[in-house]
Amino acid sequence: MVCVCGHTAEQHLQEAMHPPGPLAQKWDPKIHTQERPTDAFGDMVCSDLSEKQSKYVRLSDNTPPGTIYELMTQHWGLREPNLLISVTGGAKDFTMKPRLRSVFRRGLVKVAQTTGAWVITGGTHTGVMKEVGQAVRDSSLSSRCRESRVVTVGVATWGAIHNRHSLVRPPHCSALVYGGVKN
Known part of the structure; x- marks a missing residue:
């Protein structure tokens, strides 16, 4: 049904x-x-990022931004951003000339590193968001220094996440009270 x-x-x-x-x-x-405490949060391993762990949380669309910011800075330990860089575009794959791709990737990483910015994308592995992810991946593989790491935040709709049910915690785990989740 x-x-x-x-x-x-x-x-x-x-x-x-x-x-x-x-x-x-x-x-x-x-x-x-209906809104209820979220059952999808924790750490996930990104296998293409040299087994790097990343944080995730499923939130309601009306979770106050201040609550999300507090979660990310105080509980996840992300440094406060000096700048937010939002990279958006269609989720459609496209072809970028190699020189333009290289300039885009190096420029994005350099700006994010030198300004202490967070890079925010749509959180999918397609289109320009894929280019951002690959730029950050390449940067993190070449630089082990924490200060030069680029903080990237992917904001995707729950339905667009592949294998999303594996991110839901078992019923016996305590629920996170930040925001909530709509089901």
Whole structure:
């Protein structure tokens, strides 16, 4: 059985499959979701980054930015940014000329390192976001110094994450209370 949101019944809580009101109603996150403590957070190993561990958390779309900032700086230990660099674009793959690719990658890393910036992307491995990830990967492989590391933050929708269910903690693990999660 497929829900009106497009996901299967197994991907929802039981009460989400029997919402109050007419079933033909257009799916609306304010009506058809509920907020609760998140069950998806922790450390993940990025195998293409020399087994580097990265933090992740699943948050509600209305989690206050200050709460997210506190989590990242005080609990994850990220240094406060002097600058935010947002790299956005379509998730469509494209071809970049080798010289332009090299200039983009080196320039992005140099600016981020020299300014103490955080680089924020859409968090997927396609399009310009893939270029950012590869630039940061290459930089981290060539530089072991913590001060020269580039802080990269990927913000992706839950449905776009491959193998996302492996990021959900078992029921016996305590839930993180930052923000929440909509299901």
